[in-house]
Amino acid sequence: MKLDQFLKFKCLVATGGQAKYFIQNGEVEVNGHPETRRGRQLSDGDIVTFQGQSFDVGGTDG
Incomplete structure (x- = not known):
């Protein structure tokens, strides 16, 4: 899975545009x-970290 898709999959962002913004700004x-x-x-x-939360790709958290 790609990083932007992961953020959407985890409901951390609502749109691909939001994902792009946060990723490109180094957040x-x-x-x-x-x-x-x-x-x-x-x-x-x-391990993907966004806004103080960490998520294990392929793991069971979140």
């Missing part, structure tokens, strides 16, 4: 590092 981290590519392909075990 989303993947594995502890800011990620500015909305098309970043995520893998099981990646």
Whole structure:
């Protein structure tokens, strides 16, 4: 799954445009590092952090 799709899937943003905005402004981290590519392909075990919340890709949280 791509990063922008993940944010929408987790209901952290309502639209792809919102996802793009937050990602391109460096407000989303993947594995502890800011990620500015909305098309970043995520893998099981990646940790996405957004607005103080962390989510395990492929995990059962959230």
